[in-house]
Each structure stands twice: as structure tokens, then as C-alpha cells.
Amino acid sequence: MATTTEDLLRELAPQVLGVLMRRYGGLDTCEDAVQEALLDAATQWPASGVPDNPRGWLLTVATRRLTDMLRSESARRRREDAVYLATPPAVLARAGAAGAVGSAGSAGEGTPDHDDTLVLLFLCCHPALSPSSQVALTLRAVGGLTTAEIARAFGVPEATMAQRISRAKQQIRSAGARFTPPDAADRDRRLRAVQQVLYLIFNEGYTASAGQDLQRTDLTAEGIRLGRMLRRLLPGDAETAALLALMLLTDARRDTRSGPDGALVPLAEQDRSRWDQQLIAEGTALVEQTLATTRALGPYQLQAAIAAVHDEAASVEDTDWEEVLALYELLAKVAPGPMVSLGKAVAIAMVHGPAAGLAATDDLADALGRHHRLHAVRGHLHEMAADPAAAAEDYRAAARYATNIPERRYLERKLARLQEPGR
Amino acid sequence: MKYMLIIYGNQELWNSIDPAEWEQEIAAFDTFNKKFYDTGELLGAYGVADAAATKLVRLTGGQPGVTDGPYLETKEYLASWFLLDVDSEERAVAIAAEVPSAKARPVEVWPILHEASRETGVDMGVV
Numbered sequence: 091m092a093t094t095t096e097d098l099l100r101e102l103a104p105q106v107l108g109v110l111m112r113r114y115g116g117l118d119t120c121e122d123a124v125q126e127a128l129l130d131a132a133t134q135w136p137a138s139g140v141p142d143n144p145r146g147w148l149l150t151v152a153t154r155r156l157t158d159m160l161r162s163e164s165a166r167r168r169r170e171d172a173v174y175l176a177t178p179p180a181v182l183a184r185a186g187a188a189g190a191v192g193s194a195g196s197a198g199e200g201t202p203d204h205d206d207t208l209v210l211l212f213l214c215c216h217p218a219l220s221p222s223s224q225v226a227l228t229l230r231a232v233g234g235l236t237t238a239e240i241a242r243a244f245g246v247p248e249a250t251m252a253q254r255i256s257r258a259k260q261q262i263r264s265a266g267a268r269f270t271p272p273d274a275a276d277r278d279r280r281l282r283a284v285q286q287v288l289y290l291i292f293n294e295g296y297t298a299s300a301g302q303d304l305q306r307t308d309l310t311a312e313g314i315r316l317g318r319m320l321r322r323l324l325p326g327d328a329e330t331a332a333l334l335a336l337m338l339l340t341d342a343r344r345d346t347r348s349g350p351d352g353a354l355v356p357l358a359e360q361d362r363s364r365w366d367q368q369l370i371a372e373g374t375a376l377v378e379q380t381l382a383t384t385r386a387l388g389p390y391q392l393q394a395a396i397a398a399v400h401d402e403a404a405s406v407e408d409t410d411w412e413e414v415l416a417l418y419e420l421l422a423k424v425a426p427g428p429m430v431s432l433g434k435a436v437a438i439a440m441v442h443g444p445a446a447g448l449a450a451t452d453d454l455a456d457a458l459g460r461h462h463r464l465h466a467v468r469g470h471l472h473e474m475a476a477d478p479a480a481a482a483e484d485y486r487a488a489a490r491y492a493t494n495i496p497e498r499r500y501l502e503r504k505l506a507r508l509q510e511p512g513r
Numbered sequence: 514m515k516y517m518l519i520i521y522g523n524q525e526l527w528n529s530i531d532p533a534e535w536e537q538e539i540a541a542f543d544t545f546n547k548k549f550y551d552t553g554e555l556l557g558a559y560g561v562a563d564a565a566a567t568k569l570v571r572l573t574g575g576q577p578g579v580t581d582g583p584y585l586e587t588k589e590y591l592a593s594w595f596l597l598d599v600d601s602e603e604r605a606v607a608i609a610a611e612v613p614s615a616k617a618r619p620v621e622v623w624p625i626l627h628e629a630s631r632e633t634g635v636d637m638g639v640v
Contacts, residue, residue, distance in 0.1 A: 220600055220604075221600050222553075222598075222599075222600050223553075226553075244598070245515075245598075245628060245637060246553075246556060246598050247556060250550075250553050250555075250556055250598065251553065252553075253550065253551060253552070253553040254552070254553025254554075255553075257551060257552060257553055493514070493624045493626055494626075495626060495627070495636065498626070
């Protein structure tokens with residue numbers, strides 16, 4: 091029951107904030123007001139039961155909180171107060187409740203709720219902010235997480251996270267950003283920033299630290315939840331669907347990614363029978379659907395398609411490496427970068443042999459010479475080429491550059507295995 | 514990503530700075546700290562006391578023995594450190610370049626690999 095209330099609150103949070111933003115503007119005060127209303131609901135609803143119109147309830151309480159905040163604010167804001175206070179609260183609450191007909195989260199395309207949540211996402215992922223500020227603000231304003239939860243998920247003191255969020259709000263204000271959708275010309279770029287932030291949230295949960303009691307603030311789950319939300323908001327956008335697919339297809343392998351001691355288990359050695367078939371089916375269906383309808387293949391579609399090829403293969407040997415290589419070649423055109431080149435080098439090795447793969451990594455020394463992954467890949471390829479001495483050198487370098495313990499352990503183990511006498 | 518910035522020094526070095534300059538230096542550090550606390554990138558800034566105030570604890574046969582030390586009169590030792598949480602190594606390096614003493618002496622930028630969970634004590638790098 092508690093989880094249901096929380097899910098409901100977090101679903102409603104961006105909608106209520108959107109309404110407040112549209113009426114009064116000012117992300118900082120509106121967002122604080124919504125957080126207080128969420129807190130009221132979280133403490134009252136378990137005892138009193140969920141109200142018949144939870145969205146209307148939250149909107150009324152948040153509006154009241156906002157009134158209090160605006161009243162107590164300094165003369166600096168007096169002019170905005172005057173406009174706001176001229177509207178009787180009863181009218182505001184009624185206007186809010188009117189938009190609340192229907193159940194939570196059922197807002198379809200074209201409704202104000204729908205647009206509000208999207209505009210809110212655009213605002214939180216404003217280009218004036220650094221990636222970590224975009225992430226923090228999105229988790230709070232759209233995800234409905236508290237500052238303490240976000241701080242814990244990222245392993246920083248709450249005061250630090252509070253500072254990051256309040257600075258982000260300040261920067262949005264001084265950038266003169268308004269609660270309106272971006273221009274058509276700007277929209278694609280801004281949407282890419284939103285997608286990037288959701289993917290960062292997902293990846294933070296997937297690759298980095300996670301304490302034991304992170305059930306509530308599980309960033310992987312939150313990334314997927316927000317990914318589903320964005321897909322509902324933009325059902326026709328292929329890259330948004332593909333982003334969700336990529337997250338699902340990656341998360342499907344989650345339980346097999348590390349061994350009992352926390353060491354990383356690479357794709358080739360994972361127990362594929364333990365991959366989550368439901369997530370794979372959902373992700374694959376999304377990929378097929380977008381590939382069938384899309385006009386231009388974007389980076390998320392290509393990455394999701396690569397993930398789908400891996401997830402559908404019964405083993406490394408069964409993997410359709412020619413297709414993986416073809417997809418990497420497209421990806422290298424659409425979104426070139428050293429990491430993409432490195433993935434492509436692996437596919438080249440699987441199709442044309444390790445020597446060709448190694449040759450493909452030669453140009454990457456400048457960009458990735460101090461990154462563990464280049465050395466790890468070269469270690470694998472040298473092993474494939476039956477050159478254990480070179481592989482050991484690569485693994486040694488890779489372990490030194492690793493900044494993540496599971497990966498480092500895995501690499502040290504590879505090195506130890508190569509150095510065992512009489513191997 | 515977390516990084517530690519480390520600066521080294523010794524008493525002789527600090528004694529060689531004239532008082533007015535020293536005050537300016539302290540003020541510059543205050544400004545630096547405030548700036549990056551405000552961005553939410555600085556998690557903590559610390560400096561050690563004089564080496565003369567340092568104790569050494571050694572267990573001998575399970576019993577702690579405490580002596581003065583480590584008497585690092587001439588060698589440089591760890592003087593101050595700053596714990597950062599930033600988006601990238603580039604950002605950590607950019608902040609290191611703003612450490613006031615960087616004008617005169619190098620700043621080390623170390624990526625953090627291990628961090629113990631506040632709840633369980635377990636290394637959060639190992640899930």
C-alpha cells in the first residue's frame with residue numbers, strides 16, 4: 091500500500107508542478123511548494139486513505155503552500171505577488187480540480203498535463219545546467235524524489251545536493267528560461283538533452299555504486315520509469331522509444347553482470363538463462379516497432395538494436411556478429427566517438443579475426459590511452475590471437491586505469507589467470 | 514565522479530610567506546571553498562595541523578604505544594585536501610587549477626576508487 095501511494099505521488103508530482111508553473115512561473119518556489127504538498131500527502135494519506143481526487147488534493151495543498159511562500163517573500167517579488175494574490179485561492183483550486191477529471195497519469199497527448207510534464211522536463215534539462223545539475227533537478231522536480239533520497243543515491247552529503255539543486259534553479263532563472271516549450275528549431279536538440287539525462291540516471295544506477303537500502307531510490311528503476319513516462323508523452327518519437335528499449339534490454343542482464351564477490355562478469359561469460367526474458371521481449375518489440383516506422387536511424391535506435399542482437403543470442407558464438415558490425419558502422423556515422431569505435435573494433439574482431447580488431451584499435455590510443463576499456467579490449471583480442479604475453483600487459487594497464495572496483499577485480503583476475511604457471 | 518585534490522607543503526615553506534601575503538592567501542582559499550560549496554561540487558576541504566602536533570600510534574604485542582612524530586622537518590607532507598564530486602576529470606582538473614596555491618605549487622588530482630557506505634560500512638564500489 092505504501093508503495094502504491096508513493097508511486098501515485100511521484101506520478102502526480104510533475105503534473106501538479108506543471109500546473110503551478112504554467113500559472114505562476116518561478117521553478118524554485120513552485121517546486122518547493124509541490125515538495126511540501128507531497129510530504130503532507132505522504133504523511134497524511136496512509137492514515138486517512140487516498141482522497142477521491144488525489145491530483146486535486148495535491149494541487150490545492152501545493153497552491154496553499156505557494157500562497158504562503160509568496161506572501162512571506164521579500165519586496166523583490168511583490169509585483170508577481172500582486173498578480174497572484176488578486177486571484178482568490180478558491181478560484182485557483184477549482185481551476186486545478188477541473189483539470190483533474192480522470193485518473194492519475196491517464197493524461198493523453200494534447201492535454202495540458204501532458205504538455206506540462208514535457209515542458210517541465212525540457213526546463214530541468216536546460217542547456218545552462220551541467221549534466222549533474224540536470225540529473226538532480228529532473229529527479230526532484232519530475233521524479234518527485236526528495237533531496238535526501240537523491241543525495242543518498244549519489245553518495246554525497248544532503249547539503250551538497252541541496253546546494254546543487256538550488257543553484258540549478260538559480261541558473262534557470264538567470265538564463266531567463268520560461269515555462270514554455272522550446273522553439274521548433276531548438277526542439278530536437280533539447281529533446282536529446284532530456285534523453286541524455288534519463289540515460290545518465292539509468293546508467294548511474296547500472297554501473298556505479300549502490301548501497302543496500304536503495305530500493306526506493308534505485309536509479310536504474312527511476313531511469314526506466316522516467317523513460318516510460320517520456321514514451322507516453324511522445325509516443326511517435328522513435329528515439330524516445332529506442333531509449334526505453336535500450337534501458338530495458340540492458341537491465342535484462344542486470345542480475346548476471348557481477349559475481350558473488352562483486353567482480354564484473356563480461357557479456358561472454360554471463361549466464362544467459364538468467365536474463366530477464368520479459369524485459370527482453372518488451373525491449374525487442376520496441377526496437378522492431380521503431381525500426382519498422384523510422385525514417386532516420388538515431389543513436390538510441392542503433393544502440394538498442396545492438397543490445398537486442400546480444401540479448402536474443404543463446405551464446406557469444408550464436409551472436410549475429412555481422413549484424414552487430416553493420417549496426418556499429420551505422421552508429422559510427424550517426425554518433426562517432428572513441429567508445430563507438432572501440433565497440434566496432436570488437437565486432438570487427440568477431441567477424442574478421444583478432445588481428446583486424448587490434449588494427450582497428452590502433453587509432454584510439456590518443457583518445458582512450460588512459461581509459462581501462464581500450465586496454466581491456468586489446469587484452470581480449472590478444473588472448474584471442476593467442477598472444478598471452480601481450481594480453482597480460484594490456485590487462486595490467488587496464489587494471490591500473492580502472493576507476494570502478496568490479497571492473498578492476500575482473501581485470502586483475504584475467505591478469506592472474508594469464509600468469510598462472512602451466513596454464 | 515569523486516576526486517581528491519591534494520596539496521603538499523611544510524612549515525618552512527609556510528614560514529617563508531610574509532604575513533600580509535599569508536592573509537591574502539587564506540582569503541583566497543576561503544573564496545575558493547565558498548565558490549565550489551555553492552556549485553555543489555566541493556564535498557569537504559581540510560588541512561592538517563603542524564607536523565609537531567602529530568602522534569604516531571604503533572601496536573606492540575597488541576598494546577598501543579604512542580610517540581611524537583613523524584618529524585618531517587624538511588620533506589613535504591600532506592597539507593590540505595579537497596574532496597570533489599564532479600561530472601568529469603576535465604572538471605576536476607579545472608577546479609584544481611583554481612586552487613589558490615596552484616599559482617606556485619602543483620596540485621594532485623586523484624580519482625577516488627573506494628568509498629565506504631554510511632549505512633553498512635561496505636565499500637560502495639563493490640555492489
